[in-house]
Amino acid sequence: MTPLWWMVAVSVLSWLGAAAIVGDAGNPEVLYGMGAPLLAAAGTWIVTVITHRSRPERVTNVLIGGLAVKAVFFAGYVVVMLRVLDVRPRPFVFSFTAYFIALYGFEALLLRRLFAEATRSAGE
Numbered sequence: 001m002t003p004l005w006w007m008v009a010v011s012v013l014s015w016l017g018a019a020a021i022v023g024d025a026g027n028p029e030v031l032y033g034m035g036a037p038l039l040a041a042a043g044t045w046i047v048t049v050i051t052h053r054s055r056p057e058r059v060t061n062v063l064i065g066g067l068a069v070k071a072v073f074f075a076g077y078v079v080v081m082l083r084v085l086d087v088r089p090r091p092f093v094f095s096f097t098a099y100f101i102a103l104y105g106f107e108a109l110l111l112r113r114l115f116a117e118a119t120r121s122a123g124e
Helices: 002-025 029-054 056-084 089-123
Strands: none
Touching (some): 002 029, 002 089, 029 056, 029 089
16 A cells, blocks of 8 residues: 555645745645545545455446546535635645646556556466
C-alpha cells in the first residue's frame, strides 16, 4: 500500500506549500479542492489492489462501477462546496481540477505498473 501513502503525503505537502504561498487568498478552498479527489483516488486504489489480489479478472468491472459512483460523488461534492458551504469558486475549482488530474494521472501510472507486474509474473 505504499502508493497510497505517496498519494496522501504528496497531496498534503503540496497543500501545505500552496497554503504557505497563497495564504488566506486560497484557504480553505485549496484544502477542500484536494479532499474529494484524494479520497476518491485513495479509495479506488485500495479497492483495486484488494480486487486484483483476490480476483484480478474483476478489476475492470470494479473500475467501471467505481466510475459511476465517483461521478455522482463528485457532482454532489462540488454542489455542496459551491452552493451550501459557499466557498470561493476560483481557488476551489482550480485546486479541485489540479488535484483531480494529478491524482488520477498517478493512479493510471500505478495501474499500468500493477498490470505489467501481473503480466510478467504470468509469463514466467
